[in-house]
Amino acid sequence: MGNISYEFPVEKDDFERAGEASSKIKKILRQLGMDSGIIRRVAIGAYEAEMNLVIHSLGGTIRIDIDPKSIIITAEDKGPGIHDINLAMKEGYSTATEKIREMGFGAGMGLPNMKRCSDIFEIQSIVGKGTKIVMKMNLKDGD
Amino acid sequence: MKIREIRDVLNADVLWGEDLLDREVSYAFGSDLMSDVLAFVKTGTILLTGLVNSQVVRTAEMADVTAILFVRGKVPDEEVIQLAKENSIAILTTKYTLFTTSGILYNYGLRGIEADNI
Ligand SMILES: Nc1ncnc2c1ncn2[C@@H]1O[C@H](COP(=O)(O)OP(=O)(O)OP(=O)(O)O)[C@@H](O)[C@H]1O
């Protein structure tokens, strides 16, 4: 299998289409005949990242890169950035508004979930510029 | 427990998925917090929730949830039902509240998903 990459734009506050990028990513992995366990991990990680772009960012992109050894999900946005990454990574920490909570988000579990789903998790953020998250899932024989 | 039995014991209506009623679930998980669903849910789960927006179905899609049961008589919009259909997720609705729904299903032998560190 050669290397495959796709990139999807994600709009701020677009709750109607939120989740479409992750849904497409899931379908791509299914078409490649990958194991349901790895597909699920990638889908959950991508979806949490996508929802954060919709809810907390000014918009950005979700990207998937597949090579024979790994799947990499990259979420990049154009701001506003995260002040305190350690705090944001804590289970239960959320700045989501009441309106967002009523929609079922704001548990403060998204970033910890992303970390749990990936073998390597990296987050960089610059206030005023944006946030970049990279999740790498290693592929084993049989995936 | 089969989705069909769940429908019967809860007097639930099937909003979509008459053909999927013979599917088995081993667990139920009740929550209105989507990230908790994504953190806890295993495959072979029915999701019990009072939220009826499209993100509930998206969440179920990502977590490979077998069926969604809306409690308190909630019925989602047609587009939400459509999304469940596209993803082959059965959706049902019951008049019972979340607590009562959970109690009935527990009585019939269905179990919850426990956090690893309880
Ligand atoms: N892309 C982002 N841009 C700016 N801030 C972000 C971004 N992603 C996360 N944050 C900040 O980090 C906090 C924690 O994020 P996390 O995804 O863990 O929880 P949440 O989105 O608030 O709730 P949940 O994911 O459980 O629905 C957010 O409340 C927000 O303040």
Ligand SMILES: [Mg+2]
């Ligand atoms: Mg989040």
